[in-house]
Amino acid sequence: MASERSFFTNGYALSSPAFTLVGLIALVPVLQLFASAFWSFTTESYTLANFTALLDSKMATQAFWRSIRVSLCVTVVTVLLGYPLAMGLLRAGSRMQSLLLTLLVFPLMVSVVVRAYGWLVVLSPSGVLNKLLLNLGIISEPLSLIHNEAAVIIGESQLLLPYMVLALVATLQKVDPSLEEASLSLGANPLTTFFRVIVPMSIPGLLSGTLMVFSLAITAFATPLLLGGGRTPMMTTLVYSFAFTTFEWDKAAAVGIVLAVLALFFVCVQRWAAKVGLKSFG
Amino acid sequence: MSSIEIQNLSKNYGEVTAVRDACFAAEQGSFVSLLGPSGCGKTTTLRMIAGFEDITSGDIKLGGKSIKGTPPWRRNIGVVFQSYALFPFMTVLQNICYGLKMRGVPKNEQLARARKVMEIVGLHEMENRYPRQLSGGQKQRVALARSIVIEPEILLLDEPLSALDAKMRDEMRFELKRIQRTSGVTTIFVTHDQEEAFALSDKIVVMNKSVVRQVGTPREIWEEPNSEFVAGFIGVENLLPCHIVAEDGRAFGQFGSHRLETDAKHIGKQGEFVLGIRSTDLVPLADNGQCGQNNTICGEVVGEVYTGEANIYQISSPMSDKPITVKTRRDHRLSGSVCLAVDPSKVMVLERG
Amino acid sequence: MIGMSQANNYAAERMMWSASRGLLYLTILAGYIFLLAPIFIVVVASFTNDNYLLFPPKEFSLHWYYEVFSLSWFRSALLSSLVISVISTTISAAIGIFVARALARIPFRGKALVELVVLSPLLLPSVVLGFALFNFAVYFAIENNNFINLVAGHVLITIPFVVRSVWAAMAGADVSLEEASMSLGATPAQAFRDVVLPMARPGIIAGCILAFTYSFNDVTLSIFLAGSNTTTLPVQMMSHIETSGDPSPAAISSLMVGLTMIFFVIIAKTVGLKIFTDR
Numbered sequence A: 001m002a003s004e005r006s007f008f009t010n011g012y013a014l015s016s017p018a019f020t021l022v023g024l025i026a027l028v029p030v031l032q033l034f035a036s037a038f039w040s041f042t043t044e045s046y047t048l049a050n051f052t053a054l055l056d057s058k059m060a061t062q063a064f065w066r067s068i069r070v071s072l073c074v075t076v077v078t079v080l081l082g083y084p085l086a087m088g089l090l091r092a093g094s095r096m097q098s099l100l101l102t103l104l105v106f107p108l109m110v111s112v113v114v115r116a117y118g119w120l121v122v123l124s125p126s127g128v129l130n131k132l133l134l135n136l137g138i139i140s141e142p143l144s145l146i147h148n149e150a151a152v153i154i155g156e157s158q159l160l161l162p163y164m165v166l167a168l169v170a171t172l173q174k175v176d177p178s179l180e181e182a183s184l185s186l187g188a189n190p191l192t193t194f195f196r197v198i199v200p201m202s203i204p205g206l207l208s209g210t211l212m213v214f215s216l217a218i219t220a221f222a223t224p225l226l227l228g229g230g231r232t233p234m235m236t237t238l239v240y241s242f243a244f245t246t247f248e249w250d251k252a253a254a255v256g257i258v259l260a261v262l263a264l265f266f267v268c269v270q271r272w273a274a275k276v277g278l279k280s281f282g
Numbered sequence B: 001m002s003s004i005e006i007q008n009l010s011k012n013y014g015e016v017t018a019v020r021d022a023c024f025a026a027e028q029g030s031f032v033s034l035l036g037p038s039g040c041g042k043t044t045t046l047r048m049i050a051g052f053e054d055i056t057s058g059d060i061k062l063g064g065k066s067i068k069g070t071p072p073w074r075r076n077i078g079v080v081f082q083s084y085a086l087f088p089f090m091t092v093l094q095n096i097c098y099g100l101k102m103r104g105v106p107k108n109e110q111l112a113r114a115r116k117v118m119e120i121v122g123l124h125e126m127e128n129r130y131p132r133q134l135s136g137g138q139k140q141r142v143a144l145a146r147s148i149v150i151e152p153e154i155l156l157l158d159e160p161l162s163a164l165d166a167k168m169r170d171e172m173r174f175e176l177k178r179i180q181r182t183s184g185v186t187t188i189f190v191t192h193d194q195e196e197a198f199a200l201s202d203k204i205v206v207m208n209k210s211v212v213r214q215v216g217t218p219r220e221i222w223e224e225p226n227s228e229f230v231a232g233f234i235g236v237e238n239l240l241p242c243h244i245v246a247e248d249g250r251a252f253g254q255f256g257s258h259r260l261e262t263d264a265k266h267i268g269k270q271g272e273f274v275l276g277i278r279s280t281d282l283v284p285l286a287d288n289g290q291c292g293q294n295n296t297i298c299g300e301v302v303g304e305v306y307t308g309e310a311n312i313y314q315i316s317s318p319m320s321d322k323p324i325t326v327k328t329r330r331d332h333r334l335s336g337s338v339c340l341a342v343d344p345s346k347v348m349v350l351e352r353g
Numbered sequence C: 001m002i003g004m005s006q007a008n009n010y011a012a013e014r015m016m017w018s019a020s021r022g023l024l025y026l027t028i029l030a031g032y033i034f035l036l037a038p039i040f041i042v043v044v045a046s047f048t049n050d051n052y053l054l055f056p057p058k059e060f061s062l063h064w065y066y067e068v069f070s071l072s073w074f075r076s077a078l079l080s081s082l083v084i085s086v087i088s089t090t091i092s093a094a095i096g097i098f099v100a101r102a103l104a105r106i107p108f109r110g111k112a113l114v115e116l117v118v119l120s121p122l123l124l125p126s127v128v129l130g131f132a133l134f135n136f137a138v139y140f141a142i143e144n145n146n147f148i149n150l151v152a153g154h155v156l157i158t159i160p161f162v163v164r165s166v167w168a169a170m171a172g173a174d175v176s177l178e179e180a181s182m183s184l185g186a187t188p189a190q191a192f193r194d195v196v197l198p199m200a201r202p203g204i205i206a207g208c209i210l211a212f213t214y215s216f217n218d219v220t221l222s223i224f225l226a227g228s229n230t231t232t233l234p235v236q237m238m239s240h241i242e243t244s245g246d247p248s249p250a251a252i253s254s255l256m257v258g259l260t261m262i263f264f265v266i267i268a269k270t271v272g273l274k275i276f277t278d279r
């Protein structure tokens, strides 16, 4: 654009309000958190003490492995349910497709607290499921279905399933449908066709969906807090209880840093995979 | 409206040169076309004139004054975009009045001027329609009206007809010419369609690979293309590399042992050139015995296409690696060995490349 | 004979495949029930008359809706949630639109850095951001200014939604519209007002709604910033769920689902569901 600089054509001027604001009130606090995770109040010096204290704490190491375990299970559940839903969405006629898509993405906008509460209503000892089973005479005592890892896995899977389906659909809808027809015409039955043609073609979506679901699962907070209860701390809920129950802020900072590093690692892998995926899959 | 002069205009995008050293001018009220194949720098030239791109070097003078540092919104240049770029959320009238509003023209004058222009471009009773409710040709008229209502110094059009279907395109071509004559606005028109350029222009600027190759009236370009590229682009079928020799006050193109006479005015030229001959200027002789005399090309028919209107033959000849193309009337058929005569005044001498 | 038995074989095989197709449909149905049932059950159960939740309720009534609106904690938390979300969405929109324009249209050095920083609140876990902000507030001894802290935090987490949505809308608009307006005499500021903003309008609306919804629903960040002075509805609701078993959270949940539905329809009508599918 010829001369006469204007605010509206200047990238720096346009970006500076948001950049400054986010830089000042998000990144500076995070850097400060980083510093405080490595700071010891007792020796007044930078150390790894806060992190080694975590390694020594049984609760912290358990929470770490529980977070990993739960997130892996959530990823597996969403993959297993994700493929049928993605295939259904792709195969449906256009009206059915938009209905299915609506029902898939609407839950994404519903509050996480509401959705976790929904699972409490379903699964709690006085909840819908136990009442139903009691009335049917299948059980005589209410089952304890909440405040355990399984409840967290169920809640988070419901939270994150749409992301997995969308990632799979994004890749699969680019696949030429005649590939599938070709495979069928060459004598492969539908199941073989699914595993030999559809699954390989969906790898980029599977990869990005897996990375996204895993990193969202490991950073989920309200669901583990409500459905896991106090006996199943995970990394995120541990940050909260260190901060507000035991007031061990240096430990909260250390757990937070571990969590942030993990999450950013997955973001980087996801971006890298998207770039590589784009290249190798045209 | 004003005249415009483009002086040694260049544009680089980093390593890429989009336009190099372009020079041409458009007289007040004239219609000038920028003609060339895709990627030759036509749009870039136009965008520099409009002020959307900075100039790397050179100058643009509008009415004698340089507009190099003037931003687009102070240039008073009308632009018609290939996509029309009508504001979709404004009605036809609002679109047309927009430029007047920006100039602070009072409301009632805006209306009067808009209506007058709508009359000129032939838009009736469309004032309150939105662009999505218009056909391609109507959108085109709105885009034209919007850019001429501001009474621009100069009007720029970038392939404005290419988004229309063939029939509409022919109609709008006449309309465009009529509207330009009526409004008298100096116009620069970008196209890669040579027929369009010839039909509309007072002057044609032929570009190739970021360089202006020839500037001239349609007649000059048609009859005296200056280079192999220009001749090829306007459809001269036979381009025969040779070198020019002079003998007895006559000029010849020499092909090994064969030679073809050209117009004597080329006598000053020496060295490597290309002879250009239109397929219709080659006359098959009834008697093959005249081969080698009277400025002839001899060869064998190797291909034939019947187009309804004419017969097109491919002739292999020692004078050229590529077959020579001849067009005859449909009742005139050729086969076997043929001998083609050509009038020296119809043999063009062209720069290579 | 051979032809007969072969035909029978095919019939058997076809039956097997249509059975397995039926299985696929069942799985899909189960998946959707899994996704929607908890939401549906809460909404239906909220119309109970009793002091506990029952699905389906014995009789339908608005008892718990009257009840929650008579709760002062609910009214004040709802009000502060609305005020915080409106203010933070407005601020995010105001600064997000500009940075979206820079990212969508203007080439400049350091663009990737600007993108990274502006979207970073979504890349960082909310728990970490929440505790970092709390820690920061404590450092300056302003941790009790809950309202300001909540607004600041919510601006951070809503900016990415506005930016991504407006960015997509601006990048999708025809550049020549803006050039056309400038050739007609509009300065960059006028072109921005007259052309760029109207063209980006659906993206702005959708971005603001997504931002508002995310802010209104947020609990992870808010729980670190809320306090005795100001708190938000989801935070209050969460502590109520933990401490009491009455059905009032169900009524609040249904109200939130209803609000979400309205917003969802607006988004579907303005930019369509592709805002969820393109990422």
Ligand SMILES: Nc1ncnc2c1ncn2[C@@H]1O[C@H](COP(=O)(O)OP(=O)(O)OP(=O)(O)O)[C@@H](O)[C@H]1O
Pocket (backbone or CB within 6 Å): B013, B016, B017, B018, B036, B037, B038, B039, B040, B041, B042, B043, B044, B045, B192
């Ligand atoms: N913004 C840009 N950055 C880099 N190169 C560019 C840019 N714009 C144009 N070019 C290059 O400059 C050359 C000329 O482009 P231009 O658009 O002027 O061609 P054109 O003659 O209008 O072609 P067409 O008939 O296809 O529209 C092309 O090689 C193009 O790739």
Ligand SMILES: [Mg+2]
Pocket (backbone or CB within 6 Å): B042, B043, B044, B158
């Ligand atoms: Mg062009």
